Amino acid sequence: MKLVFAGTPEVAVPALDALIASGRHEVAAVVTRPDAPAGRGRRLVASPVAQRAEEAGIEVLKPVKPRDEEFLERLREIAPDCCPVVAYGALLPRVALDIPVHGWVNLHFSLLPAWRGAAPVQHSIMAGDEITGASTFLIEEGLDSGPVFGTVTEEIRPTDTSGDLLTRLAFAGSGLLVATMDGVEDGSVKAVPQPVDGITLAPKITVENAHVDWSTPALRVDRVVRGCTPAPGAWTVFRGERLKLIQVVPVPERTDLAPGALSVGKNNVYVGTGSYAVELLWVQAQGKKPMRAADWARGVRITDGEPLGA
Secondary structure (H helix, E strand, O other), X not given: OEEEEEEOOHHHHHHHHHHHHHOXXXXXXXXXXXXXEEOOOOEXXXXXXXXXXXXXXXXXXXXXXXXXXXXXXXXHHHOOOEXXXXXXXXXXXXXXXXXXXXXXXXXXXXXXXXXXXOOHHHHHHHOOOOEEEEEEEXXXXXXXXXXXXXXXXXXXXXXXXXXXXXXHHHHHHHHHHHHHHHHHHHOOOXXXXXXXXXXXXXXXXXXXXXXXXXXXXXXXXXXXXXXXXXXXXXXXXXXXXXXXXEEEEEEOOOOOOOEOEEEEOOOOEEEEOOOOEEEEEEEEEOOOOOEXXXXXXXXXXXXXXXXXXX
C-alpha cells in the first residue's frame, strides 16, 4: 500500500523505521507537528519523526492544523491507501479521515478500551496494572473509540518507569503496526468493535498530578514517581523549594516514620508515607543536576524528622 505516516515524538520513530524497512509498503510522506522551540536558546527544532523522515528522503508535511486546506489538498494528491498514526498529537477532522481508502490506523499504547487518551502508559503504572500492551485501531471522531485490529501485551515490571515501558511498547507496537498494515492490504484482518465495559480514561498528566502526597501508602508514592518519570516528573517541597523525585523504593520494614518525615542514615534517606517508608534513591533539587539522595541530604544537612511536603 501507499502510506502516509503521522507521528511526532521519539516514541513514534520505531514504527516509522519498521514501516520503511518492511519493503512491502511505500511510505510516501510523513505528517508531523510543526517545528517547536527547544533548548536554552528556544530555537525551532523539527520533531524526531520529521528528522527521521528527512534522513530517509521522505516528504514531510507540517500543517499547523490538519484541517488546513493546503495540507488536505496535498494529501488528496498523494492519495494514500492508508495512514498509520503513532502519537501525532492533533485531532483529525472528518474531511481528513475520509481521504485514505482504508482510513487512519492508530497505534495506541494500551489494551483498549482501557486507558483511552493522551497518557495511557503513565496511568497504567500509576493505577498499579500488572499487564498492559498496545492496540491498533481504526480512527473515528471519538476519543480512541474505534474498532480494534490487533493487540500485543507487555508485562509491567516492578521498577518500570513510564519511560522504560513506553520504549518497550514502541518497539513491540511497531511490529504490530506493520502486521496490521499487511493484514489491511490482503484483507486478513478485520476491525472488531471495542467492548462497552472496561473503558478507562487517561488524560494528560499535569504537574499538579505529579505532586506526591505523603499521606498516601508507599506503593502509591512509588507508582506516582515511576509513572511520572521522565515527564512531567514527580515532585515534593523541601524548605519551600520544589524537589524532583526521580527514583524511590518502598521499604516495608520501616514503619516508624510519620508521613513526610525524613530519616537520614550514612548512605540512605528514608521518608514516611501513609503506610511504611520509602527510600529516596535519586532526587533533583531546584536548579541542580540529578544526584543520589544520600549526597543531596549531606549537602543540605537534613535533621531527622524534618518534613517533606507543603
